[in-house]
Amino acid sequence: MKKRGVLVIVSGFSGAGKGTVMKGLMEKYDDYALSISATTRAPREGEINGVHYFYKTVEEFEKMIEQNELIEYAQYVGNYYGTPREYVETQLDAGKNVILEIELQGAMKVKELIKDVVLIFITPPSAAELKARLVGRGTEDMDTINARLSRAVEESVFMDKYDYLLINDKLDVCIDELHGIIQSERSKADRNVETINIIREDLKVFSERG
């Protein structure tokens, strides 16, 4: 039997570089799976069912809610978004560490339900750097950037509800630190109850046999 993987939630300010860090992690190491969300919004051009999202009708989605098939869900601009439980469980059982890239509220909900989830908050090294990155994208006007900064102020109140704070200064370092945190979590005594019991039993047998 493969050792069960670790369920990880990654959140962070818009502009913290979460997407790039996730992409780098997946490319560099093969023991991770990114959770795929279900949504009722229509697929955009080029998006593929089961790759970008699982596309559902409102009826299908609400049935999933009823049957407790979602780990968490939320409504956003008139559409449902949620995390299907089955994909996550299958991957964890196969020994993969599953990463959910979800926002604060979702993260807090999952934490309440699943005790051993690991919550990681990614932040740029400073507020100045966050602003510089948002401006540097060159795709948004100052109103949008300021709205993102205001949002970051609100989110920053909850940073200490996370288990780990990961500072995304240099991309490579950040990817390796993320990997290191998740690998260390696999060594937690709580995640090794079975191994502990085997060693205890074997020691007893060996000691009695002399």
Add this chain to the structure above:
Amino acid sequence: MKKRGVLVIVSGFSGAGKGTVMKGLMEKYDDYALSISATTRAPREGEINGVHYFYKTVEEFEKMIEQNELIEYAQYVGNYYGTPREYVETQLDAGKNVILEIELQGAMKVKELIKDVVLIFITPPSAAELKARLVGRGTEDMDTINARLSRAVEESVFMDKYDYLLINDKLDVCIDELHGIIQSERSKADRNVETINIIREDLKVFSERG
């Protein structure tokens, strides 16, 4: 100001290879300090005060107890052994991670007093391997080996009181896993309260300034 180091306790069965792992960690990485114990036992040939132990008279040791200068202490075969607080604090403040190689009872006492200490239990991959290593040393008779195995049975009851279980199968891997665990602990949100507060304040200022 340097970020404070992590206080780590490493315990494990006799024969688990703790000493070799510690030595390898110190040689490979420079951000660690091994705590030096104080003792009332006489120095053995070749032992140096302040390197192997801090050698104390019974009166000196009991004064250290009275003045709360020891993190933990115990009596063993008529001698006192303990961990002086000052050395540990100085090293932690200098940003070094300090490792105490102490046994179960001491580990549990320290955990009660110091909330953020990290407890790591090192074990060989199996009981068979532990016995093989004890026999392989070739320095002990079977009675002593069996006594060590009985002791391991008793200690194994408390393995789940530790934070991490570290399996010492291959030495190099074990050293790097130990390093990885301690590095990850440095990213814990609880250990980064100051950084979180700075980012929060800065974000507020940036957001208000627009």
